[in-house]
Amino acid sequence: MDNAPGLPATIQTLPPEILAEIFVNFLPPHPEFPPLAGLLSPLLLCRICQQWRAIALSTPALWSAIRVATALEWSDEEEGRQFEVLTTWLARSRDCPLSLSLSGASHSHLMPDLLQAIWPHRERWEYLDVLINMQDIHLMQGDMPLLRHITFGPDGFYPRGIKPPPTLFERAPSLRSVVLGVNFLVDCLRLPWANLTHLEAQCLYEHECTDVLRDATNLVSCKLNVIQDELAEDAGSAVPVHLHLRDLVLCPKNPNVWLWEILDDLTLPALRRLQIAQPYTPLESLQGLLLRSQCTLEELRITGATMTEAVFREALPKVGTIVVEASVI
Numbered sequence: 001m002d003n004a005p006g007l008p009a010t011i012q013t014l015p016p017e018i019l020a021e022i023f024v025n026f027l028p029p030h031p032e033f034p035p036l037a038g039l040l041s042p043l044l045l046c047r048i049c050q051q052w053r054a055i056a057l058s059t060p061a062l063w064s065a066i067r068v069a070t071a072l073e074w075s076d077e078e079e080g081r082q083f084e085v086l087t088t089w090l091a092r093s094r095d096c097p098l099s100l101s102l103s104g105a106s107h108s109h110l111m112p113d114l115l116q117a118i119w120p121h122r123e124r125w126e127y128l129d130v131l132i133n134m135q136d137i138h139l140m141q142g143d144m145p146l147l148r149h150i151t152f153g154p155d156g157f158y159p160r161g162i163k164p165p166p167t168l169f170e171r172a173p174s175l176r177s178v179v180l181g182v183n184f185l186v187d188c189l190r191l192p193w194a195n196l197t198h199l200e201a202q203c204l205y206e207h208e209c210t211d212v213l214r215d216a217t218n219l220v221s222c223k224l225n226v227i228q229d230e231l232a233e234d235a236g237s238a239v240p241v242h243l244h245l246r247d248l249v250l251c252p253k254n255p256n257v258w259l260w261e262i263l264d265d266l267t268l269p270a271l272r273r274l275q276i277a278q279p280y281t282p283l284e285s286l287q288g289l290l291l292r293s294q295c296t297l298e299e300l301r302i303t304g305a306t307m308t309e310a311v312f313r314e315a316l317p318k319v320g321t322i323v324v325e326a327s328v329i
Contacts, residue, residue: 019052020059031099031127031149033067036085063092067129070104070111079110087117097126097146115139131155131181137166137189144172153181153202154189165190180204186211194218197244203253205229209262214239223249226257239265249275251303260285268293275301283307283315290316299323 014022023045027034035041042062046053056062066089068082090098098121102114115132118125119139129151132140140152147169167190169175177198178191184201186208193215200223204212209224216222217240245268250259259280271293276286290297298320302312309324316322 016055019055023052023056023059024061027062028065030061030065030097033065033099033101036067057092060092060094060096063089064096065099066090066093067101067103068114070102070114083110083113083117086114090117090121093124096124098124099127100125101129103129103131112136128152137168140168141166142171144169145174147172147175149177149179149198150175151179151181152184154183167191197221199223201225203227206258206261209250210239210265213242213262213266217242219245221245221247223251224262225251225253226259226262227253228255228257239267241267241269244270246270246272248273250277250281251275252277252280256280263289266293269295271295271297273297273299273301275303278302278305278307280304283312287315290318296320301325 023042026045027040027042037043042056045056045062066086068086070079070082098118100118102111102118104111111133115130115136116139119142122142122144124146125144126146127149128147130140131153133155137154150169152168165188170192172192173195175192175195178196178200180199180201182203184204186204193212194217196216197218197220199212199216199219199221201209201212202225204224204226206226206229209226212224213219213222214237219242222245248266248268248271250262252259257277257280259276260282263276263281263285266289268289271289272295274297286300297316297318300312300316300319300321301323303325305312305324305326307324309322312322312324313319
């Protein structure tokens with residue numbers, strides 16, 4: 001095979017397996033996504049010379065992180081190119097664990113085709129970022145033995161009261177980290193909460209936060225963006241003690257969110273870092289949490305504060321660092 005003229009002789013004589021390792025380290029580290037074209041794309045390596053092209057095409061790890069997008073204004077030709085990229089890279093990745101992102105307009109007519117294309121490879125999913133229509137929700141079920149992280153949400157709201165609500169990712173024993181989109185409703189879809197160690201929810205009702213914390217008892221890190229309940233809900237059973245939760249962030253998404261109702265249900269002996277909004281959290285609730293938990297809180301960050309750091313320091317003398325931000329919603 002022809003080598004590219006002008007390449008240093010030492011590069012031209014390297015064994016293919018060494019070049020393949022160099023190529024893999026040329027790309028962003030997995031699970032980050034390389035661009036589909038241009039610099040830092042594996043396609044660039046295919047254009048240097050025939051030898052490099054052959055090595056790149058025979059190195060599955062180069063093609064195992066794939067981000068494709070849809071847009072309502074795209075032509076059929078543009079969407080066809082995206083679909084071709086996805087299917088081509090999936091084939092080239094062979095048996096490698098996959099990092100996949102299907103972003104953009106989930107109600108594009110291309111999205112069902114993209115989902116159908118990745119579905120046969122679900123046993124290789126390791127990192128997945130997808131926005132999905134309810135009619136395609138069955139594609140989030142099945143054996144996913146490698147799945148570790150998912151950023152997931154339905155596109156738009158859908159009726160509550162589905163009986164029984166489908167359980168997703170129940171055959172994903174490695175799943176530990178989940179980011180939930182703004183339209184996720186806890187009573188419409190079930191997740192294997194007890195398996196999770198890291199959770200971020202972009203928009204949950206107050207009672208949904210309590211429901212999740214009642215079930216997700218192995219969390220280490222949790223960030224909940226909270227909106228006010230539209231309807232009052234029963235409190236339900238008590239939230240168990242969280243023995244592992246070290247980092248907790250509670251952010252109000254709109255005024256009058258009662259964060260104290262969530263905080264007052266929690267006992268967190270492992271808590272080390274807490275961020276919360278003060279206008280919706282009485283000082284007494286913070287004192288009560290620390291007293292119940294007997295934790296060593298290293299950092300307390302108060303957003304939207306109406307009181308000074310000195311007031312918090314006097315009331316919470318055992319807290320390590322206290323950061324007060326006077327921002328408002």
